[in-house]
Amino acid sequence: MPTPTHTPSAATAHAEPAHTTHHLSAKKLTLHFLEMVVAMAVGMVALHPVWTLVLDAVGAPGLMHDPYTGALIMATNMTVAMSAWMKVRGHRWRPIVEMGAAMYLPFLVLFVPLALGLIGEGALMLWGHVLMLPAMAAAMLLRPHEYAHC
Template identity: 45%
Template sequence: MTTTTAMKPRRRWGRFALHYVEMIIAMFVGMFALGALFDVLGLSVSHSQYPELGYLVMAFNMSVGMAVWMRIRGHGWASTLEMCAAMFVPVVPLFPLLWLGIIDGGMLMLAAHVAMFPLMLAAMLRRLDEYAGCAH
């Protein structure tokens, strides 16, 4: 038997999960759309030749996708910038490992992309009411 009090937390976490999926989709849309545009314009960066710059451009592209979607959904700049930071923060410990030759460009990309997802989740949990509420 379900009561309205039992459904409310479920609905709240459902909204939160949906928003998380939306952020992932927006991130990939930005990455692929702007990446394709940069390719067409001849501005693409070789990830194998310039892994740092390649990653930063990709993080920028993902951030643009998420920022556009978050602003459409009515989020403020603080939460939007926190979500975008989740794209850039993973390289703080990874760039030195790359420079020391401990990891290569491929490992940089893999580790940074894996780290983004829990960082995005942490940013969302920090503002749980904003991401799980009905305001957006």
């Protein structure tokens, strides 16, 4: 006589994978976040000399030292490397653009208090980088399914 098999109820079957998926998603989101931070750092280090050479060659080395263009160049360096890594990881262009916006938005917001003399260049760089982290997290939380496959 065959033994009866236990079939989980629909509520139990649905609840278990959701808990596991949520746990794995949080882990994957954290891993992706850390990968993006590493890619940003690589971009800053690797691309800074390229900008220096190009700006020297065109006679505009001062652009690197101007707080506005310097911040935008740094955000570009981070965005290029991060975008390349996201593309390698199989992301679509829309999330890549959103993550790139997270690199620029903090600096753009901070340009206002800088122009008004409320903050200095050091604060611009410090807070621009600090505010990138929650901006990146917000971009990821906007589309968590995008990062589930990472």
